[in-house]
Amino acid sequence: MPTKIEKDRLTGKDTTGHEWDGIKELNTPLPKWWLYVFYACIVWSIGYMVLYPAIPLGTTYTKGLLGWSSRDQVRDQIADARERQGEFLVGVQEASLEEIRADSTLFTFAQRGGAIAFADNCAACHGAAGQGNDGGFPVLADDAWIWGGSLDAIHQTIAHGVRWEENPETRFNMMPAYGDGLLAPEEIEQVTDYVLSLSGRAPEGADLEPGAEIYAIQCSACHGEQGEGITDLGGPNLSDAIWLYGGERDEVLAQIVNPQHGVMPPFGGRLESETVKMLAIYVHSLGGGQ
Ligand code: HEC
Ligand code: HEC
Incomplete structure (x- = not known):
């Protein structure tokens, strides 16, 4: 089809010369604001490619003039979080169990840390919320204690275990058959x-x-x-x-x-000493602490 550019009578604009069944297309230019934004984007993207990591090159990539990387950023954030936690961890290390319980900030920190360590290390035997399991795995959320429910007694049980012969301070007693x-x-x-x-x-x-x-x-x-x-x-x-x-x-x-006897592994030495303290605080706070 021959294309013929002509002036539109009504708008005074050129047509593109395209025509379908007598309908002609006006050649309306892009709005100025749109064009400027478009150019600005191109300039910005070039700047971005120069400053930041951008173009993949086989197994490596252009690093950018600023030397920024998302991996470094995560590393910094983790170091930051560690540092902030560190304050609390030192607090937990230095304070006695009673002092931790009396300090609401340390207590909250220890209780949360203890809950996480509990899920990782204890829940398999004692249940996710310390509700115990059949077959000699005691409930830790009630106020009936085999070996004592004070902070120190709970800490002792967690650190040295029960009937764990390699641990010299383990809880030990055998009922005769x-x-x-x-x-x-x-x-x-x-x-x-x-x-x-x-x-x-x-x-x-x-x-x-x-x-x-x-x-x-x-x-x-x-x-x-x-x-x-x-x-x-x-x-x-x-x-x-x-x-x-x-x-x-x-x-x-x-x-x-013919008596059965429960055995529990010791966690002192296996976990950081702060973690064992946090576990004692957490277990004590489950509801049955004395
Ligand atoms: C392999 C199974 C097992 C794991 C893991 C385990 N326990 Fe135990 N725990 C036991 C058994 C069994 C007893 C009961 C010992 C007994 O009969 O005297 C017990 C007893 C206890 C007691 C004493 C309860 C009382 O009534 O005096 C506490 C406190 C305790 N566990 C805390 C923990 C904590 C905290 C963890 C995780 C760090 C943990 N346990 C991990 C098996 C386990
Ligand atoms: C040397 C100490 C000792 C003597 C003596 C002893 N027991 Fe025990 N008994 C225990 C211990 C320790 C346990 C808990 C075992 C465990 O924690 O796994 C226990 C557990 C039990 C239980 C199970 C409790 C439960 O919650 O399921 C019964 C029942 C029991 N003893 C009855 C007796 C009777 C009856 C006698 C006397 C004929 C007796 N015991 C003598 C130490 C003793």
């Missing part, structure tokens, strides 16, 4: 009934006298006269409704015949 001839089968039945009576669940019609006598001689040294537990020895309370290995009659009896 009464099924190995220490008690006759009948006596084991009797003391089992007596243990159940401590939490108000004695079998109907059971004679508790003989079991009470056996308990006083054999068991009270570790579990307390009334079964209230002795935290210094890790002898759990037998008079509450909380059981490591189950509170049914056959479960209690099985523990007396």
Whole structure:
């Protein structure tokens, strides 16, 4: 189709010469503001390419005159964050557990840090919120403690573990296996009934006298006269409704015949000392701290 540029009568502008079925196209120039912005962008992009990393060249790239890189920026930000955390970490290092608890800023920092370390190191055994697990992994969010619920006692347990033989300061106590001839089968039945009576669940019609006598001689040294537990020895309370290995009659009896013993690894030495402190603060704050 021949193109013919002509003047449009109505607007006084040229046409482009394109025509479709009698409809002609006006040649309207781009608005000035748009053109200037466009030129400015080109100038800016050239400047940017000169100053900043821009053009890929095989395995490398043009580095730019300013020497900026996003990797350096992240490195600086991390160093910055470390430095700011450092203040708090030093605070946690230097303060005693009681002092940390009394200082609301340090306490908040320690509690958060402890929560993160707990998720990484403890949740697999003790549950994500310290709610415990079947099979001897105790609840940490209640106020029943095998080894004690003060800040220092919790710290000691975390740092040195339980029944971890390589650790000289580990928590340690073993219940004798009464099924190995220490008690006759009948006596084991009797003391089992007596243990159940401590939490108000004695079998109907059971004679508790003989079991009470056996308990006083054999068991009270570790579990307390009334079964209230002795935290210094890790002898759990037998008079509450909380059981490591189950509170049914056959479960209690099985523990007396051939006891199970929980083992927990020590975290002192494995984690930074500040982290162990933060864990103690966190566990103590779960609800059951004493
Ligand atoms: C491999 C499993 C395991 C891991 C991991 C573990 N624990 Fe334990 N923890 C146990 C067991 C089992 C006991 C009970 C020991 C006993 O029967 O005396 C226990 C006991 C405790 C106690 C004493 C509870 C009481 O009633 O006195 C505290 C506190 C504790 N753990 C905290 C922690 C913290 C904090 C971590 C993480 C840094 C952790 N545990 C990691 C298995 C574990
Ligand atoms: C030398 C100390 C010691 C003596 C003596 C002892 N126990 Fe224990 N007993 C323990 C310890 C420690 C545990 C906890 C094991 C653990 O934490 O894994 C325990 C656990 C138990 C449990 C399980 C508690 C639970 O929460 O599931 C029962 C039941 C029990 N003992 C009954 C007895 C009876 C009954 C006697 C006496 C015939 C007795 N114990 C004598 C140290 C002792």
